[in-house]
Structure formats: structure tokens, C-alpha cells
Amino acid sequence: MNRMKVKYQNEVAPALMKAFGLNNVMEIPRIEKVVVNIGLGEVMDNPKALEAATVDLMTITGQKPIQTKARKSIANFKLREGRIIGAKVTLRGKRMWEFIDRLLNVALPRVRDFRGVSPKLDGRGNYTLGLRDQLVFPEIEYDKIEKLQGLEITIVTTSKSDELARVLLQLLGMPFRKEA
Secondary structure (H helix, E strand, O other): OOHHHHHHHHHHHHHHHHHHOOOOHHHOOOEEEEEEEEEOHHHHOOOHHHHHHHHHHHHHHOOOOEEEEOOOOEHHHOEOOOOEEEEEEEEOHHHHHHHHHHHHHHHHHHOOOOOOEOOOOOOOOOEEEEEOOHHHOOOOOHHHOOOOOOEEEEEEEOOOOHHHHHHHHHHHOOOEOOOO
16 A cells, blocks of 8 residues: 555544544545646647657656647637647546655655745645646656646645645645745
């Protein structure tokens, strides 16, 4: 079993139950899924960008990404409905716990001038983190990438409040920065 999942079961869940006075085990918030997304605005000009992003996502997550399409047309961006504009991967179960472990213990410490991540959540207990490039993951080889791609990581929890989700992520090891 993955060490992050063991940490959640043995340390985090009992601590959350005690801290928030939860009576039922099913009330304890847990991580439901992790979505890793790369948006590609330049895919209309450069079709190889989608292929490169797909390979990078597959290398980082260990799972084949799906292509995301535009929901509506936007004339200012020369965007048509149904055009491919990105790639995403939804991780659950074992792969999700392994990815969270690698993100917190390997990738985030490799970010240059790292001072912690923003403590802001979306109001429903979900956390989204943006990374400027894919090079923070050790699986990506610097020589083999054509262009630096930013990526977005969304951690979806079963929590109903931001406070509960923030404490869950802190106990797992998310390095939130102190807000003034």
C-alpha cells in the first residue's frame, strides 16, 4: 500500500475526526480524485504541441490522457467549438496516491524560489495548483522537451467546507504559505 494512503488512514483521518468532532467515519473528508490538465492555446498553429503534451502527461502520471475540446466558439481567440485545446488525466485510487506523494515530496521542492503554495480553495473543498513548467517532475528529461508547458493540478475532496479540506491537505503535507 502507498505510504500517503497509509499516512491518511493512520494519522490524518483520526486527527481530523478528533479536531472537528466528527462522530461518523464517513464524515471524514478524503481525496476523491486528482485531475492533471494542460491547456494548449497554440495547438491550432502547431499540431505537434498536442502530441508533446500528451507524452509529457503520460510520463508524469502513468496514464493515457484524453483530449479536451472547446465547448463554445470565441472569435477573439480564433477558437471554434469542438476543436482540441488541451489534454487531461483523471487519477483515482493507487495512481492518485502515488501522484500526490511524488507531487508533495519530489516535484514541489524542485520549484525554483519556492515559498509555499497559495492556501486558497474554491469554496467547495477542492484545491487547484498551477505549475509553470513540467520540469519539476523528475520523469521529464530536459533535453527531450520541445517547449515548456504549464500544467494545472486539481485535488478534489469530499469535504463540504474549505477549512476542513485545507486541514486535510496540510496534514498530508501540502506546504501552504502563511497569508499576511
